[in-house]
Amino acid sequence: MIHGFRGTHHGLSLIAKELSDFDVIIPDLPGFGEGDSLSSYTLSSYVEWLATFIKAQKLKEPPVLLGHSFGSIVSAAYAAKYPNTISRLILVNPIGAPALEGPRGILTKLAVFYYFVGKKLPQKLAQPWLSSKAVVMIMSTTMAKTKDKSLRKYIHAQHLQYFSRFHTAKSVAEGFDTSVSNSVRDVAHKITVPTLLIAGDQDDITPLVKQQELFKKFPHAELVVIENVGHLTHYETPADIAKATQAFIKLS
Numbered sequence: 001m002i003h004g005f006r007g008t009h010h011g012l013s014l015i016a017k018e019l020s021d022f023d024v025i026i027p028d029l030p031g032f033g034e035g036d037s038l039s040s041y042t043l044s045s046y047v048e049w050l051a052t053f054i055k056a057q058k059l060k061e062p063p064v065l066l067g068h069s070f071g072s073i074v075s076a077a078y079a080a081k082y083p084n085t086i087s088r089l090i091l092v093n094p095i096g097a098p099a100l101e102g103p104r105g106i107l108t109k110l111a112v113f114y115y116f117v118g119k120k121l122p123q124k125l126a127q128p129w130l131s132s133k134a135v136v137m138i139m140s141t142t143m144a145k146t147k148d149k150s151l152r153k154y155i156h157a158q159h160l161q162y163f164s165r166f167h168t169a170k171s172v173a174e175g176f177d178t179s180v181s182n183s184v185r186d187v188a189h190k191i192t193v194p195t196l197l198i199a200g201d202q203d204d205i206t207p208l209v210k211q212q213e214l215f216k217k218f219p220h221a222e223l224v225v226i227e228n229v230g231h232l233t234h235y236e237t238p239a240d241i242a243k244a245t246q247a248f249i250k251l252s
Helices: 009-018 043-056 070-081 105-120 123-130 133-143 149-162 169-181 208-215 238-251
Strands: 064-068 088-092 195-200 221-226
Touching: 009 064, 009 149, 009 238, 043 070, 064 070, 064 238, 070 088, 070 169, 088 238, 105 123, 105 169, 123 169, 133 149, 195 208, 195 238, 208 221, 221 238
Parallel strands: 064 088, 088 195, 195 221
Antiparallel strands: none
């Protein structure tokens, strides 16, 4: 499983707990948490890192690859380049169109400026600027759709605890540039492995209509829509993701 931008493996742990019949491996992406460091954080660099990581696991058979959000961009690009090394692909809240084209394009442009400034600041100033709790809370509050107060509190706590565990201003700024300048749409037509798309009907990063358009670009894909949830399905509806995952693997 490949987590989203600024996240760590902790973000996908609730899904993993629901998949008790599977061996689940969740690395931290390079530049975040306990992940490796790269000379540059381009999409091709992430893909080559993932190729090396999967090979190093010495698995007996090709694994199922799951990516959430930014992880969907990395996973889809990987699947397009190395189709014979995985058996199936699952994209959760896939980024179906460049972020600047989405309904929150204005916020994305503000984020571009935010990370640009962070990259230019001295490291001593960049770290607190890019780790701003106010910015993290704006993001968390905007994306959480659940009305369950205890769950919202949990989501905010997770973001505050793990969302600023990036290595350097360079790693997070370059990672952000990669996240907003690429999308699953770019490579969907090249992906030959069986693919499952899981979307939230209230996702305002990639709205449902864009997810439906994305689905049609895959040669072999299924689309599952989870109702009353947005981009944080991994926190709000992990059991639904696990259920769809298990059904897809069983039927494929």
